[in-house]
Amino acid sequence: MNYHPKVEPTQGLRIVITGGVTGGHLFPGVALAEEFTSRDSRNRVQFMSIGNELEKKVLEKKGFELIPVRVQGIKGRGIVNLIKSVFKLPSGLWRAVQSLRNFNPHLVISMGSYAAGPATLGAWLLGKKTVLCEQNILPGVTQRLLSLFAERIYVSFEETGKKFSSAKVRCLGNPVRSEILAALSKQEPFNPEKDSGAKPFSLLIVGGSQGAHSINMTMIEALGCLEDKKRFRFVHQTGVQDEVLVRHAYEVYGTEATVAPFFEDMGNLYHEADLVICRSGATTVAELTALGKPALFIPFPHAADDHQVLNARSLVVARAADMIFEEELTGQLLAEKIQYYAANRILLFQMAEKSKLSGHPDAAKNIVEDCCELLGGSQMVFSGSLNSVVPF
Template structure:
């Protein structure tokens, strides 16, 4: 099997692709995997040590850009498609798997022109522009949550969001909440979230004044790492501060409550781990999709959503304290998160991809 995974730019795009590629390589002997992504450092960090072949494609998005920037991106598109065709001819894939991000478009268009089978995965409840267009090209569409607007029903399968196998393993070993010390995990997405960082620092100052003891693990992104570390040191807070967390499984295993943005991949991982969360959706996400993601888990009583508008450090501190002082409620929320998990997502996607490739002429 020769598999191309196309997309990147965020962990939410990359990690499902990594999970599927790893499972495919284990399922089918001698599978070769090529990731076609961006040149961002995040892509390199996330893929480091995975053993996949990597290639970068120079292109740009169009949504949210000014007129001139959009025009420049559109002018680069034909060249990106030609470059993608060159990569595909050289690698000769049996299947192209798109995970979202602007890199996906040229690669999938090239795959369609060359007659290569296409599958895509949409992590969010509101499809991004790239995947809305990709849905027209794809032979099979996998979704994590009910999508609005929906993809064509005939080729859509709700599989859930692929979760990395080390996180699945950690979920099976996680100690129940009451038996462990109080640990708060703060996540701003793979690139960090400046406003979340500020709110949590303000909240920790409030909790420190109240003498509330807890252990803090805070993923800040590169820009705020030193500021956050210095703040907690001055407050005397027991904290682990890092720009980027590679071993999410061990961090999830130690957490009791999470403060997080509402990216779909993070939410899928929290559900598998049974981790309750205070969700602060990114207010400028395309089509406000993070809020829609969060609403799904809030309706299932596994999380609480706090809108960034109007949120203060004092309000956040009160919410954190309220939940950490109520282990029974956390236990209930944890169980509710587990009921919304779809831990078999990766295997289901691999099954569907193999069937698709076989129908299109692959002989395993």
């Protein structure tokens, strides 16, 4: 039955955001949730995903409800795990359908990953409106399948839209969290005299929400190759496994560094960094381009369909970033890159300007506005700034 609940003026919208597992899928969903609730305090947002520790920690801090659904990925898991995953699908779908019936959302938004499958399929079975947010330049298997049920598909790259029905596609960018965008107000015009050696060259090293062991180990090796180590200041997100080892290496080399398994205040860290060394997941790319930060990408070599290389290459071609393939990564090469960019601040400024041209800092706002337009349809119109929904 196609049942789209009416939105009464005193009730606001009910939104389900599904998908997550990693920060790359979760954080854009959080950005959308914040945009919905900041527009109208009556709007309610519920997340539906696997309920891992990252999701629990982030969503509890943000004050959003999380409904856990049992589901596992299918691609590349081997025959035994594939069978286990398939047997979990019915119970995950049943749980999703029951939760959707209870919450009765006006809209379900899929952020991708296998965790989005049950809620999006359940929404279709219940006749709920659904939309997709595809962050990567090359869509994953889950999103390609779920696109059959979606009424809108929001993409970050023009090229991505070619993978879906053109009538559904809107290229509006990848949503970025408000605390990241807050760093935009702190940016100052480039000053060659001030920014060309008077202060330490600041590097932010981030391997994603869970760290990256290969980057951590190569950075330790690079420390031994760097000349004049006092010129540099490092902020290094290691993940839990390598924190102690990496911190000890910086201490041994007498290099100024802040080391932690995970940083909360990424907006300020991006702002203070002269160069960011990182993976090239879609959310990282969106954050960097929204702020206009130059990056040295080291794509994760085992990403599905090699999408991290594709994400990075789009900025490398635009001369907004540099890239090292992991199979070519050595401590010596990384040290040479760091020293090269430290000696060429004007080049970094030019990369930053090109990066900003690729950014979509208003992505969350524009996607939410389009969702509201979709919900308006033949049942309701919007009053004023789209903060309220009024029936005909």
